[in-house]
Amino acid sequence: MRRPLTIVVYGKGGVGKSTTCAHLAMSFARDGRKVLLLGCDPKADTSLRLMGGRRPPTIVDMVTGLEGHEFRSLVTNARAGLDVLETGGPPPGQGCGGRSVATLCQYLEDHAREMSGYDTLIFDVLGDLVCGGFVAPLRFGLGRDVYIVSSEETASLFAANNIVKVASAPYHEGVFVGGIIFNLRQNDARPEALEAFAARLGVGITAVLPRDRDILESEELGLTVFEHAPRGPAAARFRALAAAIEAREGVVPGASVKPMPAPEFAEYVRHQKIYRSRG
Ligand SMILES: Nc1ncnc2c1ncn2[C@@H]1O[C@H](COP(=O)(O)OP(=O)(O)OP(=O)(O)O)[C@@H](O)[C@H]1O
Numbered sequence: 001m002r003r004p005l006t007i008v009v010y011g012k013g014g015v016g017k018s019t020t021c022a023h024l025a026m027s028f029a030r031d032g033r034k035v036l037l038l039g040c041d042p043k044a045d046t047s048l049r050l051m052g053g054r055r056p057p058t059i060v061d062m063v064t065g066l067e068g069h070e071f072r073s074l075v076t077n078a079r080a081g082l083d084v085l086e087t088g089g090p091p092p093g094q095g096c097g098g099r100s101v102a103t104l105c106q107y108l109e110d111h112a113r114e115m116s117g118y119d120t121l122i123f124d125v126l127g128d129l130v131c132g133g134f135v136a137p138l139r140f141g142l143g144r145d146v147y148i149v150s151s152e153e154t155a156s157l158f159a160a161n162n163i164v165k166v167a168s169a170p171y172h173e174g175v176f177v178g179g180i181i182f183n184l185r186q187n188d189a190r191p192e193a194l195e196a197f198a199a200r201l202g203v204g205i206t207a208v209l210p211r212d213r214d215i216l217e218s219e220e221l222g223l224t225v226f227e228h229a230p231r232g233p234a235a236a237r238f239r240a241l242a243a244a245i246e247a248r249e250g251v252v253p254g255a256s257v258k259p260m261p262a263p264e265f266a267e268y269v270r271h272q273k274i275y276r277s278r279g
């Protein structure tokens with residue numbers, strides 16, 4: 001059997017990870033793949049768009065200890081060919097969300113055979129890699145290809161650089177970096193500046209997604225753009241992104257990417273003109 005396509009999506013908070021994951025999951029499922037979308041975020045908002053705005057029960061809601069629970073009983077069917085599993089987490093300010101993710105990953109590792117019905121696994125992970133729990137999909141060898149969602153904003157690029165640091169760490173052998181998905185805040189960000197950033201890190205640009213109102217409108221309805229605006233540019237871009245990921249275009253071993261040390265990152269920000277001059 002072919003090895004499943006396993007991707008892990010990281011990026012700064014609010015940058016567009018869940019939007020990207022939900023559209024990828026839907027695009028793959030519509031192409032006939034058997035997809036499991038794993039929401040590794042205590043907010044459990046990954047699958048809202050796939051379930052008409054409803055929130056599936058999370059693992060933390062359903063069970064305290066995972067042992068003794070059948071894998072099938074934890075998964076919610078969102079659409080034909082598309083299942084979701086939300087980790088959930090403790091209430092805000094109480095406990096550790098990363099720990100729930102690590103517990104889930106241990107469970108998945110122990111129940112790997114029950115996941116053999118899926119050919120595509122997508123992990124949507126809260127971006128804070130300072131917390132070791134959120135690195136669990138990589139540490140357990142569950143996710144293989146890391147995709148970074150970043151806008152052109154400094155804080156987002158800073159997180160992207162950190163993710164490259166984590167992916168290139170020697171103890172993450174077997175991790176690959178698929179590329180950066182630029183999800184723009186300002187559509188006039190200079191492509192040359194984004195290309196220079198990705199080239200310096202040694203990663204490809206898998207897609208550039210402009211800000212698009214269809215994405216926001218469809219979110220309000222608990223839909224993807226494939227249902228809400230199927231002929232719009234956002235739908236075409238998400239389809240192209242899924243095709244590039246399926247083909248594993250531009251994927252490189254984690255060991256070959258090169259994060260910037262902090263002083264160099266500060267220099268990059270000072271000298272790159274990210275936005276076109278208004279003058
Ligand atoms: N290209 C885009 N154009 C317009 N709106 C977008 C775009 N990408 C994302 N958004 C909107 O931005 C908001 C944040 O996106 P999303 O929830 O996907 O981010 P996230 O990285 O998953 O956030 P978090 O870190 O909180 O989980 C959502 O309202 C989403 O609809």
Ligand SMILES: [Mg+2]
Binds near residue numbers: 018046124
């Ligand atoms: Mg999210």
